[in-house]
Amino acid sequence: MSDLTKMSAAQLAKAIAAKEASAVEVATAHLDRIDAVDERVHAFLHVDREGALAAAADVDAGKRTGPLAGVPVAVKDVIATKGVPTTAASKILEGWRPPYDATIVERLRAAGTVMLGKTNMDEFAMGSSTEYSAYGPTNNPWDLGRIPGGSGGGSAAAVAAYEAPLAIGTDTGGSIRQPGAVTGTVGAKPTYGGTSRYGLIAFSSSLDTPGPCARTVEDAALLHSVIAGHDVRDSTSIPQPVPDVVGAARRGAGGDLSGVKLGVVKEFAGDGSEPGVLSAFHESLEALVKLGAEVVEVSCPHFQYALPAYYLIAPSEASSNLARFDGVRYGLRTGDDGSRSLEEVMSLTRDAGFGPEVKRRIILGTYALSSGYYDAYYGQAQKVRTLITRDFEAAWKSVDVLVSPTTPFVAFPFGSRTSDPYQMYLADLFTIPTNLYGGPAISVPCGLSEGLPVGFQVMAPTMADDRMYRVAAALESAVGTLTPPTLEATA
Amino acid sequence: MTTTALPTYEDAVSRYEPVIGLETHVELGTATKMFCGCRTDFGAEPNTQVCPVCLGLPGALPVANRAGIEATIRIGLALNCDIAEWCRMARKNYFYPDMPKNFQTSQYDEPLCVDGYVDVEVDGKQYRIGIERVHLEEDTGKSLHVGGATGRIHGATESLVDYNRAGIPLVEIVTKPVPGLGALAPEVAKAYVAELRDIIRSLGVSDVRMEQGSLRCDVNTSLNKPGEEWGTRTETKNVNSLRSVERAVRSEIIRQSGLLDEGTRIFQETRHFQETTGDTRPGRSKETATDYRYFPEPDLVPIAPDKAWVAELKAALPERPSSKRARLREEWGISATDMESVANAGAVELIEETIAAGASPAGARKWWMGELARRANETGVELAAVGATPAQVAALQKLVDEGKLNDKLARQVLEGVVAGEGDPAAVMNARGLGVVSDTGALTKAVDDAIAANPDIAAKVRDGKVAAAGALVGAVMKTTRGQADAKTVRDLILERLGAS
Numbered sequence: 001m002s003d004l005t006k007m008s009a010a011q012l013a014k015a016i017a018a019k020e021a022s023a024v025e026v027a028t029a030h031l032d033r034i035d036a037v038d039e040r041v042h043a044f045l046h047v048d049r050e051g052a053l054a055a056a057a058d059v060d061a062g063k064r065t066g067p068l069a070g071v072p073v074a075v076k077d078v079i080a081t082k083g084v085p086t087t088a089a090s091k092i093l094e095g096w097r098p099p100y101d102a103t104i105v106e107r108l109r110a111a112g113t114v115m116l117g118k119t120n121m122d123e124f125a126m127g128s129s130t131e132y133s134a135y136g137p138t139n140n141p142w143d144l145g146r147i148p149g150g151s152g153g154g155s156a157a158a159v160a161a162y163e164a165p166l167a168i169g170t171d172t173g174g175s176i177r178q179p180g181a182v183t184g185t186v187g188a189k190p191t192y193g194g195t196s197r198y199g200l201i202a203f204s205s206s207l208d209t210p211g212p213c214a215r216t217v218e219d220a221a222l223l224h225s226v227i228a229g230h231d232v233r234d235s236t237s238i239p240q241p242v243p244d245v246v247g248a249a250r251r252g253a254g255g256d257l258s259g260v261k262l263g264v265v266k267e268f269a270g271d272g273s274e275p276g277v278l279s280a281f282h283e284s285l286e287a288l289v290k291l292g293a294e295v296v297e298v299s300c301p302h303f304q305y306a307l308p309a310y311y312l313i314a315p316s317e318a319s320s321n322l323a324r325f326d327g328v329r330y331g332l333r334t335g336d337d338g339s340r341s342l343e344e345v346m347s348l349t350r351d352a353g354f355g356p357e358v359k360r361r362i363i364l365g366t367y368a369l370s371s372g373y374y375d376a377y378y379g380q381a382q383k384v385r386t387l388i389t390r391d392f393e394a395a396w397k398s399v400d401v402l403v404s405p406t407t408p409f410v411a412f413p414f415g416s417r418t419s420d421p422y423q424m425y426l427a428d429l430f431t432i433p434t435n436l437y438g439g440p441a442i443s444v445p446c447g448l449s450e451g452l453p454v455g456f457q458v459m460a461p462t463m464a465d466d467r468m469y470r471v472a473a474a475l476e477s478a479v480g481t482l483t484p485p486t487l488e489a490t491a
Numbered sequence: 492m493t494t495t496a497l498p499t500y501e502d503a504v505s506r507y508e509p510v511i512g513l514e515t516h517v518e519l520g521t522a523t524k525m526f527c528g529c530r531t532d533f534g535a536e537p538n539t540q541v542c543p544v545c546l547g548l549p550g551a552l553p554v555a556n557r558a559g560i561e562a563t564i565r566i567g568l569a570l571n572c573d574i575a576e577w578c579r580m581a582r583k584n585y586f587y588p589d590m591p592k593n594f595q596t597s598q599y600d601e602p603l604c605v606d607g608y609v610d611v612e613v614d615g616k617q618y619r620i621g622i623e624r625v626h627l628e629e630d631t632g633k634s635l636h637v638g639g640a641t642g643r644i645h646g647a648t649e650s651l652v653d654y655n656r657a658g659i660p661l662v663e664i665v666t667k668p669v670p671g672l673g674a675l676a677p678e679v680a681k682a683y684v685a686e687l688r689d690i691i692r693s694l695g696v697s698d699v700r701m702e703q704g705s706l707r708c709d710v711n712t713s714l715n716k717p718g719e720e721w722g723t724r725t726e727t728k729n730v731n732s733l734r735s736v737e738r739a740v741r742s743e744i745i746r747q748s749g750l751l752d753e754g755t756r757i758f759q760e761t762r763h764f765q766e767t768t769g770d771t772r773p774g775r776s777k778e779t780a781t782d783y784r785y786f787p788e789p790d791l792v793p794i795a796p797d798k799a800w801v802a803e804l805k806a807a808l809p810e811r812p813s814s815k816r817a818r819l820r821e822e823w824g825i826s827a828t829d830m831e832s833v834a835n836a837g838a839v840e841l842i843e844e845t846i847a848a849g850a851s852p853a854g855a856r857k858w859w860m861g862e863l864a865r866r867a868n869e870t871g872v873e874l875a876a877v878g879a880t881p882a883q884v885a886a887l888q889k890l891v892d893e894g895k896l897n898d899k900l901a902r903q904v905l906e907g908v909v910a911g912e913g914d915p916a917a918v919m920n921a922r923g924l925g926v927v928s929d930t931g932a933l934t935k936a937v938d939d940a941i942a943a944n945p946d947i948a949a950k951v952r953d954g955k956v957a958a959a960g961a962l963v964g965a966v967m968k969t970t971r972g973q974a975d976a977k978t979v980r981d982l983i984l985e986r987l988g989a990s
Contacts, residue, residue: 080550093549100543102550199550205789235554235791317789320582323593324547328652342650346586369584369784378786 004029005162009071009219012165016059016070023059023070027052027114030072034116034163037487042138043148043158045077046085047117055114068226069112074164076155077118078125079210080199081105084115088201089133090123092325092332092353102199103234104168104210104227111226116164120154123355124322125175125203127151128427131418132357140183141484142452146411149179149427155213156183160484166223167213172204173310174406174431176211177443181406181455184445184482186220186472187213189431191462192438193238195224196231202321204314205236207435216481217444217473221249224465240463248466252473258292260471263399266299268430273408276449281405284446284456287478288403288471296399300391305384306433307425312368312381313436318358319365325353360421385436392437396461401471404430406443406455430457440465444472445482453482500741503714503748504674510721511676511740512711513620515664515687518630518704519562520697524658525629526553526596526791533703537635537653545658547591552790555580559627559660560603561804562696564796566662567604567625568805569690575603577795580627580788585781589632589652597628599785603794609690611682612813613675620683621667632657662697668711668721676712676744681737684708688733689812689834701731708736710764712743714751722747723757727771730764742770812839819843823852836864837874841881848885854892858884862905878909887915899972900924926975930982933966933974937982940965951987959983 004026007015015021031049038044052072059070075081078088080098082105087093101109108115122132130138130153140148141161148157152169156179159167169176171189180187188211195210202208212223228242262285273281285295327333327349335348354362368377395402408429417424434441439462446456456475460468498506524531527544543551564574581599607622633656638648664687672679688699688706699706708731713724725747727739747757761774810818816839820830823842833839838859845855859874863884867877887905890896896904896919907918919925927933940962941948950958959980966979 080548086549088549096549098543098548098550100548100551198552201549202790233554234552236789316786320584320594320784320786323584323586324549324591326586326588326593328588329546329591330548342588343586366784369786371782371784374784374786 002029002033005033005165007165008216009068009165009214009222010216012071013068013222023056023114024053026070027056027072027116030116030164033161037161038163040139040144040487041141041157041161041163042136043119043154043161043163044074044117045087045089045120045133045135045154048084048115051084052114052116055109059112059114064109064112066110066112066226068166068222071113071166072116072164073108073113073223074116074119074155074158074167075105075108076121076152076167076169078121078170078201078203079105079168080201081115081118084118086118086201087135088124089121089135090325090353090355090358091134092349093330094332096331098199100199103196103231105199107227107229108168113166113226119152119158119167122151122153122175123358124201124318125151125170125172125208126318126357126361128174128178128424129412129414129417130154130179131414132355134355137414140411141487142184142411146413146452147182149182149407149411151175152179152187152213153183156180156185156187159183159185159213159215161487165215166219168210168223168227169213170200170203170208170210171431171435172207172209172314173435174428176213177406177431177441177455177457178427180213180443181445181457182411182453184453184484185213185215186217186442186444186476187211188220188224188442188465188468189434189440190224190228190465191238191440192435193234193236194242194440194463194465195228196234196237198231198233202317204317205321206317207310207314209435217442217469217476218246218249218253220442221245221469221473224469228465238463243463243466245466245469248470249473252470253477255291255474255477257288257471257474260293260401261399262288262293262295262471263298263395263402264295265303265402265404266297267301267303268404273405274410274449277405277407277409277454280447280449280454281456284475284479285403288475291474291478293471293474298395298399298402300388300395300402300433302384302387302391303433306388306436307429309381309384309388310428310432310436311364311425312377313385315361315365316368316378317365319362319369322354322358322362326350327353357421388433388436389438392433392439392459392461400460401467402459403471404457404459406430406457410449410452410454434459438462440468442468442472444475446475446479448482497745497749498752500745501674503744504676506716507714507744507748507751508670508717509672509676509740509744510668510670510713510715510724511672511680512668512724513666513680513683513736514709514711515684516707517566517662517664517691517697517699518706519559519660519662520695520705521556521558521562521660523556523558525556525559525627525660526658529658531659535655537651537655540655541657545591546654547593553596553788555791555794556660560794560796562660562694563603563625563627563662564801565694565696565804565808566664566691567607568801569694569808569811570604570607570609570622570625570664570687572604572607572622572625574796574801575601575605575794576798577793578603579793580791581785582788583628584784587631588650589634589654589657591632591654591657595628595631596788596791598626601787602626603796609683609686610813611679611686613678613682618672618679618682620669620679623665623667625662625664628661628663630656630659630661670721677737677740680710680740681733684736685733686813693809693812693815701733704731707731710736710739710743712740712747713757714744714747722751723759725757725760725762725771727762727764728774735764735766738769739764739771746771815839823856825852825856833860836860836867838864841875844881845884845888848882850885850888851892854888855881855884858887858905862902863909866909878911879905883908883914890915890919894975895919895925897926897972897976900926924973927970927973930978933970933979933982934986936966936969936974937962937979937986939969941983941986948987951983956984959987
């Protein structure tokens, strides 16, 4: 493994700008690393070697510039990349090449980054383990027999396995933070509307939020600052300046948190987190107190209803968002042999194209929105959402951020939860309230439990993304970053 | 269907009371679509006015067109509605190939405009039609079935879809149920749609052409016995002319009364109007009602029209077409029947502008309702597109008033104007059509005529002045109609010493 793949994005950007390394060298080092390890990790669904080398050559020739010029980045396959296959890890979109770039991809290009390829995920971002990818699971670099988290398991694993210094994920119920936690990387969900959804294949429109995956808090902030900002093509995008997340991360790395009030959610305490997770969390809290932070217990009485509310709202929106995949205009079409009706062809196409978790959620969402059930399910879930938002707003009156473990358990072995969807859904127990509220949250590695990474979550008020980076960077400065085992050793 | 003869309309309305309701869709004339920047030109090549957003490609997101919201609010205000201070778009979910996302972005329980009314006049009596709601939605694409004999899906070998229309803003105007119209229900329904069309046209937000589908109407009809509860309604779709609105209501009243007479239940169903026969046929029957699974559109922020903006739009509403017509009728001094034909020809604004450009009301009306209306009919274009502008018509009339053109020559000049040869004066000069009233130039023609008709000349000399007409005719003939008849006559009498 070359040194170039071990460097942070910040270091790479500096080295390339100073001509100490060429962008082509950097891209080649990462592409070689992908060649060497991705057969075992399976973080990528598509590697765009040619496109990456061409983009890197343009950086070296001075044709492309920007704050992250020459820094490689991997993009979750749910985000449209012009001319580059985009499948959302579903059979129904196999081979589809979008005729346009997502806004955040345009911004990645404008920042000078070099796109390496598209990362694996749970199909249509539905899942917590990347076991629901139609193209096979991604393996956790820490233990290839365990899940890398989901749905952004590919993005997190690519970063953890040194295949890319940076990756883009999307977080609907925790899909950036939970994979970050179980792979020992940093994953941030920006404020909803802080990053554009234009070009992000919708799972749940009111929750989906693209955000950064990295190995350090500063790197995550750098990527965050590049992709965030108002987009006229997304009506829910917030027309306000991006908080100075990079500055906040650098300030936090200085290690001073005096005057910062951390809220610990009382209702999260009894939720059966693994003991190793809890002790890593409490040790981290102590480390933060040493940096001057104050810890306050906060009650968020409606957080306990977040999971059921989420599993009504997200599938409802998904059932509508995924209706467009019908075999009429693009993607897979099955059974069109001239003997079948339109309805039959649509039905056969959707049966063949969608995997089990996607079907489960489409059916659940269709049911929840049906007349006669709307008020009892979707309508009720929206009310719960309002109450959870009020819990957050009440909390901000007494604390600056809320903190919790990111997940109740470390990476579990493949297949151990797929037979019981509810057990799988618990993986997002601590991450989901933030999605229903819309504020930013980040997961930072905070130690190990049974040799596997544990994540520490920091949640902040909407558009206070900078505050969350400051606390996260302070924690990182105190506990250090985790070094995944090199895959050469485990091979 | 029943074998017994249907009752007559008079019979039907003597035994049953109709309740009608109308749902009208108006395609707005915005330059771009409701949720993206694609153009909306009518008649463009299939699928040339599309983008990821209106094709519903994965990842594409809608952004609302302010012009569409503004037009909807203006329609609502013109129909005396309340404008919502806060409302949302909703998704109406159903699968259809011409709908790219398999949901229609529409409005459900939170329409933009509610609770208005339209007053219409039938046989000199006023009727108030309540407006339940006016809401905004997007149009769908169009399916084209090829390979079959009929152009219908049955027997077709292939189905093609054109998404140019997908995403064009559509406003739906729903009336409250209208009871108590009795035998006049068909006429009032027709008058309502005509009034609605005129109001929307006056706002300039749509060209409201029923034949092109930019105004489409669904008609609900039910019957009940006097004093009893309202009956089950049927919905007649695709009614695409004013006359058809009237015929659809009438035939549905007859059909339903026939069934009720036999004691047969009316089923709530969708029916289709048949232009050829004037009756309605059942649509595809559905065993259960469609469940559209409406929910608020999460990709669009709520619409909260600023109060000051709404007040501004209200203050700037144009004069209501019905009161404007009454006022103009007065000013122009024409009968109600004449005004109706002017309105039906779409000539009110044209005549008004022609008068504003300096023509007399009678002169303006004469050209637009005569020569130009005839040409528009012959060529099958709208009067406004016939090729002459109000300013040109006014200039033409001015030339006539000044004696530079007579009626016959003016018609020839107008023909040149319509053919694009330029303004009336330019056409007159280029074609050499001006009236010749110069006595010097006419004297020779008069002398020739006198010389050629000595008998008539003699009669005139003898004092039979009326005989001069024949000599005038002769001069007109040799000058190909360009001579000024009065000048010629005076000249003849002068030459013959009879003046």
